[in-house]
Amino acid sequence: MLFKKNPPLTEADVTPEAIYKARRQFMKGSLALGASTLVPSFAQAKPTQIAADETLSQARPGWLNQQIAGATPNQMAISEELTPFQDTISYNNFYEFGYQKTDPARNSGSFNPFPWQLEVSGEVDKPTTFNLEDLLSKVTLEERIYRLRCVEAWSMVIPWIGFPLAQLLTQVKPNSRAKYVKFTSVLRPEQMPGQASAFATIDWPYVEGLRMDEAMHSLTIMAVGLYGKPLPNQNGAPLRLVVPWKYGFKSIKSVVKIELTEQQPLNTWQQIAPQEYGFYANVNPAVDHPRWSQKKERRLPSGLFRPNIIPTQLYNGYSEVADLYRGMNLKANF
Ligand code: MTE
Secondary structure, three states: OOOOOOOOOOHOOHOOOOOOOHHHHHHHHHHHHHHHHHOHHOOOOOOOOOOOOOHOOOOOOOHHHHHHHHOOEEOOOOOOOOOOOOOOHHHOHHHHHOOOOOHHHHHOOOOOOOOOEEEEEEEEOOOOEEEHHHHHHHOOEEEEEEEEOOOOOOEEEEEEEEEHHHHHHHHHHOOOOOOOEEEEEEEOOOOOHHHHHOOOOOOOOEEEEEEHHHOOOOEEEEEEEEOOEEEHHHHHOOOEOOOOOHHHHHHHEEEEEEEEOOOOOOOOOHHHHOOOOOOOOOOOOOEEEEEEEOOEEEEEEOOOOOOEEEOOOOHHHHHHHHHHHOOOOOOOOO
């Protein structure tokens, strides 16, 4: 993705060496995980578990562990292999913690997400600030196994634990002026070195947005966990958005504020490079990024000697969202 200074991410960012390292991590990870992640997830009876729990060092409250353990398993299962847990937690984009893929795992250790509050306000009749614990008692957690396709042309398959965003939005009673939903990430430069950096090119905090009907779609979730465990810091603890038919940058992490608005919000990447990143950001192999093709993707793990390149699907394979965009010019609204 484009930065004004010190461009840290281009398509070439995923170098053969980096891919090779990811492959080695996969081999290590899959040994630790045993066979459970290698079978299609729909064959499993409870939320996808990890044997070697890398997240244990990040202490999580008991109420969260309990809620997650009670999630309905294996919703939206697909017959594609899950990305190994190790890749999911070590190859990340979370610029608040640095620009390299390994920075979020390395630099997020002192980020403490608890207690966490979420403000939901704007064009609603019942603006509410939720404690995460109270919020989770009012929604239904389920495991959703989704493809994640980054705009940089790599992808993963991740078993998230979360709840439909619609369950949250209906609680605050949107009014008739609510046309869009604006999401804001936490601002904590003292715990997030990327925000504190003098070289930061992002105007913090990170912001994203959806149209109201996209936000209310049943595929759109707020996630609190993955692989049957609370979200690690590097994946957006304690609460992030997941919109599986859009490029990964829409799935904003560590959300503290949700505002319903009349005007379309300006999302962070559109603000940085409007000619490259749009508001919609629907996965679309027919609309190339100005600097690279979007026709194919590297499904991680993918190595130099065993490349795993697959065709990209319109809406990332979630064709049920097509109705949201009927009659729209998808090239203009990229
Ligand atoms: N959210 C915040 N707050 N900051 C970020 O830098 N990166 C986005 C998205 N959400 C980002 C973010 C991008 S570019 C991607 S591809 C996904 O998070 C990556 O999610 P993952 O690291 O869990 O795979």
